[in-house]
Amino acid sequence: MDIPYTSDAMKGMRAIVCGASKGIGRATAEMFASCGADVIGLSRTAPEIVGVESVKIDLENEDEIQLTISKILDAGPVHILVNNAGGPPGGPLLSNDSQAFDAPFRRHLFAAHSITRRVVPSMEEAGIGRIVNIISTSVREPIPNIGLSNTLRGAMASWAKSLNLELPTCITINNILPGFTDTGRLDSLADSIEEKTGKSKAEIHEGWMSQVPIQRLINPMETASAITFLCLPQSGGIRGVSLAVDGGRMRSI
Numbered sequence: 001m002d003i004p005y006t007s008d009a010m011k012g013m014r015a016i017v018c019g020a021s022k023g024i025g026r027a028t029a030e031m032f033a034s035c036g037a038d039v040i041g042l043s044r045t046a047p048e049i050v051g052v053e054s055v056k057i058d059l060e061n062e063d064e065i066q067l068t069i070s071k072i073l074d075a076g077p078v079h080i081l082v083n084n085a086g087g088p089p090g091g092p093l094l095s096n097d098s099q100a101f102d103a104p105f106r107r108h109l110f111a112a113h114s115i116t117r118r119v120v121p122s123m124e125e126a127g128i129g130r131i132v133n134i135i136s137t138s139v140r141e142p143i144p145n146i147g148l149s150n151t152l153r154g155a156m157a158s159w160a161k162s163l164n165l166e167l168p169t170c171i172t173i174n175n176i177l178p179g180f181t182d183t184g185r186l187d188s189l190a191d192s193i194e195e196k197t198g199k200s201k202a203e204i205h206e207g208w209m210s211q212v213p214i215q216r217l218i219n220p221m222e223t224a225s226a227i228t229f230l231c232l233p234q235s236g237g238i239r240g241v242s243l244a245v246d247g248g249r250m251r252s253i
Contacts, residue, residue, distance in 0.1 A: 001221040003034045005228060010037035013128075015080035015231070016072065016119070018042045018059065018111070020052065023183035024134055025084045027220035028227050035228060037080065040072055059085055059111040060103055069118045077126040078119045080231045083112035083156075084134040090189045091196035093147025104152050109159060116163070120171065129171030130231040133160050134223075137177045137246045145193045157242060164240035172239040174230050179246025180208045182217040213248035 015032050019025035020041025026049065029041040033051030041049055046056035057068050072078065088104040116131060123129025137143070138150040139157040156175075163173050180186060190204045199207075209215060223245045230238060244250055 001219060003031060004225055005031075005035050005232075007034065008036045009228075009232060010035040010080075012036075013079040013231075013233070014038045014040075014076055015082070016040050016042060016069075016078055016115070017052075017082045017084070018115070019084035019086060019134075020049065020054065021045045021047050023185055024178060024181060024220045024223045024227075025082070027224035028082055028084075031221065031224040031228050032080070032231070038076075042068070059107040062110070062114060065111060065114045066118075069115055073118070073122055077122045079123060079126055079128055080130045080132075081115060081119050082132050082134065082227060082231075083108075083115065085111065087136075087146075087185060087189070088148045088152065090146045090149070090192035092145060093151070095196055096148050100148060101151070104148065105155070108152055109155050112156065113159065120167065123171050124168045127170050128233060128236070129168075130235070131160075131163075131167075131171065131173040132227050132230050133157075133173070133175045134227070135160075135175045135177055135242070137179050137244050137250050139175075139177060139242065140244075140252055141250055145197060146189065161240060170236075172230070172236060174238060174240065175242040176223060176227055176230070177242050177244040177246065177250075178218065178223050179244065179249045180212060180217050181220055181223060181245075183220055186217070211249050212246070216247065218245055218247055 015037045017029040020029040021043035029052045032039045039052045041052045041054045046054040085107040136153040142150040
């Protein structure tokens with residue numbers, strides 16, 4: 001898929017992309033780099049990505065977050081932050097005990113809050129900041145058999161909407177709501193649902209596609225394109241929105 005932006009669209013901007021090793025996070029890091037941004041990709045594995053400085057981190061570990069972000073800020077200001085992490089297993093909500101909520105909330109909501117509060121002063125000093133949270137369409141319409149994820153994403157959306165009222169005027173915060181996207185996450189989600197419900201993968205996939213008017217999975221680069229748009233210097237008037245990239249799945253207005 002061609003990059004829809006110029007090679008200098010983000011020149012002079014420094015970006016942190018969480019969950020950059022694969023899927024939407026990796027596609028976003030690659031697109032930012034193609035647009036001229038200085039990109040730091042955070043992930044558990046830190047793979048080699050062209051034009052991206054990959055940093056290994058456990059987003060469930062607050063000490064690692066503090067140390068890593070401090071080092072990044074010591075090297076210069078951060079203008080863009082993309083909060084993103086792998087989702088929890090699928091299955092009915094009541095199939096999870098209370099402890100099952102701990103790790104997903106740590107690597108999503110708690111990590112996003114920790115990183116955001118550390119980079120916001122840098123953004124304010126630079127006079128520009130772009131924060132994008134990769135969440136899910138489930139914040140508007142809960143998706144069956146991913147109850148834990150639905151709960152987590154809803155908390156993230158409320159957190160972001162609250163920050164929208166508090167952040168300095170030069171900083172925007174928005175959410176991207178991916179639909180069924182062609183990533184490894186979707187495959188693992190199907191595995192988890194199959195194990196907990198007994199449905200076959202074919203049935204699960206057919207059920208997903210029956211909800212999507214365009215009748216196909218979303219390409220991660222399509223989602224990355226929307227994220228990139230929200231992070232451009234020219235997008236300063238867009239703040240506090242949740243943009244779906246779901247092929248028309250959501251029925252709500």
